[in-house]
Amino acid sequence: MIDLSYDYIITLQQEVLRKFGVDHIQPNQCKHLAQSILKLTGKLVSETTLKRVFGLAVTQHSFSRYTLNTLAQYCRFRDWEDFQEHHQQRNTRLRPTDHSKWGDIKKKAAAVSHYTMLTLKNRSGIPFPQTAPRQYCLSHIERFLESDYAATVLIAPAGWGKSIALVHAAEHNWFGRNALHPEDICWFINAHAAGSLLLKGFSLSTWLDNQLSLGNGENFREYFSAHPDQKGGRLVLIIDGFDEITMGADKLKILYNKLEDFVYSNDLHPWVKVILSIRSSTWAEMFQQSLQYPAFRKYWYLGPEMDEDTNTNIPLLSEREVKDVLQSFDFAPSAIRSFSDSFLQKLRHPYYLQLFCQFNHSTGQSFVDENLSLVEIISRFIQHRVFNSSTNTFKIRIIEKMLQLLDMGKNGLRTDKSALLKQNPELFPAYKELIADNILVEENYSQEIMFNVKVRFAHNFLLEYFTAMHFIEKHGETITEAMLRDVMEYFQQSRFRMSVVKWMLRFAIMHEQIESIQRIFTLPLATIEKAHLLEYLVLHYQQSGKQEQLQQIFPHGYFRKRPISTFINDDFIHFKKQKLLNTLLGLAESTEDKLKIRSNLFTMAMMRLDAEQSEIELTGIKKLCAGNETLKEMWITPYDAFFFIYEYLKFGAINEEMRDKIYHYARHWSIPAKKNFSVGDETVYRAICFAFLLMGDHQQMIGFSERLFSEHPSILFNRTDPFRLMLLCWKAQAHLGVNDMASAKRICAHIERVLRHYSTDFFNGRHLEALQKIIAAEIWYREKEFNKAIRAAESAMDIVQRLEFKIFALLNYGVLNRIYQHLQMDKQKNDAKRNIIIICEGTSFKQVIPRLVQL
Incomplete structure (x- = not known):
């Protein structure tokens, strides 16, 4: 576990970066830093260790004395003790020291919290300065702090931005230049740190007693209740990442029981507050059963947005927050105004917004067509959450079972959880990951005498994607005439078919199956469907800089047999289609x-x-x-x-x-x-x-x-x-x-x-x-x-x-x-x-x- 007594870790990080000659470090720079340290000190600190030191990777154990001594020597100090002694004397000269017990714990809490916050900032998918504070989360925490509740929780699926929302809230309330509550103590830790401590037999109250160094069996809550003149404000404990995917369900139950004991024992100490972040799936497994007890409702604040069916109490990003993030990535206001409402609605999901910004940042462009981007966002999302997972085989089995039960959407969008996992207990861990990663969503329709939990894909486009992949795999990963005929017969006169065919078109493009692409455009589709597919095809090759390949797909004479005028209509009267129309003008015969x-x-x-x-x-x-x-x-x-x-x-x-x-x-x-x-x-x-x-x-x-x-x-x-x-x-x-x-x-x-x-x-x-x-x-x-x-x-x-x-x-x-x-x-x-x-x-x-x- 992380040694929470290291008050000078942040200072050490800053000194190492100053010596290395950068203000901020990226993961790919850790290798070069390791070489610089080796050259100056003759000692090797691995790239992985440096990522942990700078919060670029999860840390579940303390930094070794060897690592701390080496980094201190890199900064021209004798060892870690010499480094701490030097900065302690320097700090004493620069500012008066608060020697009160409240001041001591506040100093320790600030050091731990700054390290946790820096770790979360470095791991943010979007550079932290370009993220937007979640106004709802700020208001939620402010209402909680002013209430009599002992604990609150931010509940949402993975990728919802809970951790970054907590960092913004911590800066807004306790650590920012104009913090609202600077008199409070905020102890911001990762669940790994708390979990490692508690699983070794500690309780939260014992741990805080130890941090206060009260000794003699004194209790910190009783001490400050007996000496209110020494208490500066509230003590707020924030635990981020309280979820079973990172800790294991058995350990989580132990941790939850200890946390519950701590929360309920604060009845006489309303100035002690606990804030958690937790995934929806973990909430459903561990906490929801407690909702039926009056004590839970008395102590826990869930907020006005709590949805009992989907186990979420944080709304998506507001449209204003989405636009603020886009502006921070130098999107022109005119480009932002041009986005359709449906596309902006999808960007309200923080993970999709993150991927969209990464696409633009990596290509150095200020605008990417929204239809093209949406396809790549979905593809990247599925790649990360399904195919790159260690349990990908089990996940694919579950998804195939979902498609079978839904009959590719013909039987509706929801199926019974019991039918999905029936007689397959080995699938349950993978199923929980799919729920946690927002691929699948549970909806609880249970009543007092009946258990009824429905499962659906988190978004319809996931159903469309996996349906297309089902047909592609069934036909040997080649877009054949037989496969297209199968799709057209299966989805007769269905709007759903166009989305499925579009995923097939993307597959053919990515695998350079020219004949398959040509087959798709011979399908008996409506004009509006052909227009949409043609637009996607042209945009893809424009974006990839391979526009000349369109000549291979549509050789001379192609559009004389199949006129472009049958593909396009008044729907193309849109300024974003101007480049597309000019490309088609070059192909027209x-x-x-x-x-x-x-x-x-x-x-x-x-x-x-x-x-x-x-x-x-x-x-x-x-x-x-x-x-x-x-x-x-x-x-x-x-x-x-x-x-x-x-x-x-x-x-x-x-x-x-x-x-x-x-x-x-x-x-x-x-x-x-x-x-x-x-x-x-x-x-x-x-x-x-x-x-x-x-x-x-x-x-x-x-x-x-x-x-x-x-x-x-x-x-x-x-x-x-x-x-x-x-x-x-x-x-x-x-x-x-x-x-x-x-x-x-x-x-x-x-x-x-x-x-x-x-x-x-x-x-x-x-x-x-x-x-x-x-x-x-x-x-x-x-x-x-x-x-x-x-x-x-x-x-x-x-x-x-x-x-x-x-x-x-x-x-x-x-x-x-x-x-x-x-x-x-x-x-x-x-x-x-x-x-x-x-x-x-x-x-x-x-x-x-x-x-x-x-x-």
Whole structure:
């Protein structure tokens, strides 16, 4: 065990580092430090020992006198005693010494606590200065300290950030520059130290008596109760890492019994407090049985967030804490704003946030695509917690049994614990590790007369991953046609299948199975599924710097048989897709594919009011139209339609000839019934809708959309087609423009239902959601439901600011401004006007402002 009487360990560490010439030491530097020590002293201190000395590895025994003497000699002292004597005299000269009994124990406690804290900081997955204090944990401990409870505990699975939260709490309350309770004694130790002591027969009270050096059978609690004038404050004992994985279940029970005796014996000494950190699995095994006793509830504070089903009382990181950590890693505010809500929700898990930051730090990048990163985070998480474990064989058996009981998710997401472990006692240790490491989660539905514990994967993506690996292993670790056929038959019309296929695609990429990748893209998947897989594939090779391999996967002629325009849709209208679209532009062979991509790029530039980028895309579209006979023969070419909008936005000019063609579309528009329109047709129809809306001709917009739906019923009945939903949004806007509230409200409600029900199908195309909320805000405003209107408009503003779609921002500011004016919210109204001015000054598309912003 660690010798807790070494008051100068921290000082020795600092002196060694100063001599070595660094402020902080990393694990890979310990080897070089060992060579430096050998060269200067002629004595060898191993790299492993140095890691233990500096808290970079767990220490379960005392540092040998040889190690301490050698390190002291490295710092030019005779030995360890000479080192301590020198610094004791120095400290005496520099500051007055508190010779009281309270002062003595406080000094010892500080030395031990600083060492424990330094160890935990050095072992943090994220450099400690870049971690965020957990506000909930700080508040939890503050409430506990001010209460009459004797003990509290932070309960959560592994990787939840409990230890780092305790370090922040210790600095906040006792050791920081502006500590809240500097008069208290805080004794912060690792469970290894306490456990080693207690298992040798010590009790916590006896140990503290020994640290006080009271002797003569005196008890420290009785002493300070009898001499309250000598007591400076509270005595807080923090024990971190109180879990069975590191100590063993049998030893843990002994330790728990001794801890319980100590806590309950503090009834007459409320100034003695105990704080633990513990894994959820250990709590379920050791502590939960005590909850039924009144004494436990009387002495232990569990906090308002305690979840009895999952045995967790610490919430995930808040969104603000996640953003603080990302900012500390030099993520630009614009990059952080661009993260989707679903991705931020996953980063609230501290271990996933740690892995994401490590990816970026190691590659030296300030931004990594969130979809790509999420896959790597999950893969790394499973690698660490399952495959790198000494019990990995047993863990895989349990996971396979889970998949069998769940029927790959067809039988639901939960199964009975008894069925999972039935007649397999040898699996129980591995099962407890899976629970402790947050691979599996137990949910207790037991009642007084019935034991009922359910088990599920901690996250659905774990089920998806292991399902994919099940099929891959079953088919000899090669993505064959038979395997893909098996998957498609097993998951018919299931959204789950796309995630499973995505893991298979990653497997094929990582194992350089080119033919397997090609097979995946021949599957009869929906357009949205193909688009997502294609996006992941391209992003992976862009990130790895092997973009040329795309030419092997998609050789010349590939996209002539399988046009890119069948892979991508309006979901790609997102600024983060710009690089992807440009890559696809280099792979595209047909004019239609190139036009589809250019059309999306122009639409994005226009929505962002980026006149210069719009001109670049227009030039490309003009070349495509000039070189293709089919496009040249259209009654309005895509270039003419987009150029009409561009001139109107920039100069306010209207090409009368083109205006006449647009307004008399019926004269030129002869469409055979149920004909599937081309990419050129879709581009022109989109541009006509934009033109009607920008010019404020709502009645024409209504008539055009109705005629389009009539001629192409396939659009109307394809519920999840983003182009259809965009048309419906524009139609709802037009109905508002002619004061047809009933029609606008009906269409808006339909769009909301579709977006909510098929939310997983719209990966990044949140411009549809933003536009629907803007329309809803206008409807609520007109119906005088001002609170609902503000919530909808402000939610929309959050989305459009991330997307940087300034056209939508202007529409939304117009709605917000009228709401603020009606409610006399002058500050918010002035802020809205200021933001409108900023947008105006940042674009040369001046003519759009008065039309969109109805102040």
